[in-house]
Every structure is written in C-alpha cells, then in structure tokens.
Amino acid sequence: MTTLALRRPDDWHLHLRDGAHMAAVLPFTAARFARALVMPNLKPPMTTTAALGEYRARILAALPEGADFEPWMTLYLTDSTPPDEIRRARDSGFVLGAKLYPAGATTHSDAGVTSIENTWPALEAMAEHGLVLQVHGEVTEPEVDVFDRETAFIDRVLTRILERVPGLKVVFEHITTAAAAEFVRSARGGLAATITPQHLLLNRNAIFEGGVRPHHYCLPLLKRERDREALLAAATGNDQRFFLGTDSAPHARHTKEAPCGCAGIFSAHAAIELYAEAFEQAGRLDRLEAFASERGADYYGLPRNEQRISLSRERWTVPDHYPFGDDELVPLRSGTSLAWRVVPA
C-alpha cells in the first residue's frame, strides 16, 4: 500500500500552551486533526469557563489562515470547583469535561486535587450535566515506586470514582500499562482510555538508551515491553473504549535538557504518522481509522468528521528541532526517519 486515506482524525488529549509557544505548535495539529481536546494545565491553571473561553479565542486567533480546526476545552478541576462552574462549563457549548490532575503528579499540577473526597460535589454535577472527567491516573505518594503509580491509582482512586459517581463518564488518559488496559476492559460502562504514540512505540529502555534521554521522559513514564505490547493490542483491537490522544506536550529544549528536566514528549509534528507506524507494526493499518477518527467522537457524542486526510508511504527525516517562540523544541524521533507522510489536501 502506498497511500492510506482516512476520515480526518481528532486528538482527544493535547497540550497547546499559550502565546508564542502555542503559535509555534498549533499549525502541526491543525494540519492533521479536525478537533482536539486542549488540556488546561497552564500557569495560572484554567479553572473557570470564562478563562477557558478567552484561551479558546486565543487559540482560534493563532490558527494559520485557512485552517479548519476546532478546539474543545476541559476545566482544570481543583479541590473547590463549585457545581455552578460545572453548569457554566456545560452551558458554554465548548467545554467537554474537567481534567483531574492529582496535585503534584505532573507539569503544572500543583493547583490540582489533593484528595478525591474534595471533588464529589463537582463530579456529581458533571454526571448530572453530562460532562466527562479526564483523569491523569497516577498517585503522588512519594513512597510509591514511580513505575507503579498508575496501577496504584486504579486501586486507590479510579475504582472509587467509578463506584461513587455511577453516571459519570471517565477517560483514563494516556494509559501506560497492561493492567490499565485490562482494567478499562473490565470496568463499568462509561470508562474509556486514550493512548499516546510514544506508549505504542517505545518501552522504558528508550529513556536510558546509551545514557539518559530527556526527550523520552514523559508522565506517566514509559513502561515495560509487555505493557507496550498490551497497549498496541488494545489500540489496534476491536474495543471501542480505546482511542487517540497524543498528550503532545511541548517544552523548551533547555527545560528538558536540564538537571531537573520537565516531563513531556512533543509529537504533534508527526502524530498521525507515528500512530500509522505503530499500527503498521501490528499489521492493523485497517484499524487506524477507527482508533483515530471514530471511537473518540462517538464516545464524546460528537459527529465523526466528514473531511478526509491521506498519508503516503514516503520516508522523511524529522528535523533535529523546531522553533518554539524564543526557544527551540526537540520533537519525538528528531533526526530519524519516519515511514509515512501526510499528503497536503
């Protein structure tokens, strides 16, 4: 096969940042995806519908001429998000849900939730108003091994959310383990999961290949090969509950190549191409469209996109870095070649 045409995909988990950084990365996503769910972990965090509305307007204003791209937003959940804010979010027409960052779990999560007990009023309001909870599924207790934090989150927090608020839809974001995929399959209806390209293509050896590799550091961390294989089986299988969310998370090069480097892998420059590579490895390019362009829209109750995109089997080399405001950005697979290229419409 030399070309692959599919319904235009959506990215259900994306970090765009703001200002010049946003302007630098947004064109990559808008060239590939029709819609994205934009994460709210900015400084300050996007805790109100009003702030999200202004942020969304800045995104629309930063789009390249002629781009056809729709940003969807999610509220940054805190210990004190009032049920009224949930109602305002629903009424806005551009907010799909709220994002649970356990406080301290990841980049800009310090204003996040310190105890799930504090969120029951907001979560109940979300169930009532039909908003979806997006979850960063890792516990933050320092004594828990960093590779076990997702599994501990399932036992200590996620199970309780699903039981306590039965009507709530929950997306377990960027799952990284075989255990998480298994949990999603066995859980009550309404639970789904996104999977990133890096967790389909790499295992944790990639963080330490010949030396420490800061550009392979993201949270949750890459896991074992058997976890990668389980995620690839979930993504390329028939189960509607697994869909695309890149978690593309740009950071300036100097903040990653540092004594205490930031977590986040930038993949927007080649997101659908990277997924195509993973699906091809699994011999399931035929399932890419369902994963990338159908299941997420169906889950969120939005129409599937009508436009199409094409990929051609054409090797190209990813640049060593891209401009990122006054900084530069090192993309996933920098300096190496990729098998698929998006053909301009």
Ligand code: DOR
């Ligand atoms: O690696 C990550 N980077 N994980 C997250 O949860 C946040 C993200 C970011 O915003 O940089």
Ligand code: ZN
């Ligand atoms: Zn994220």
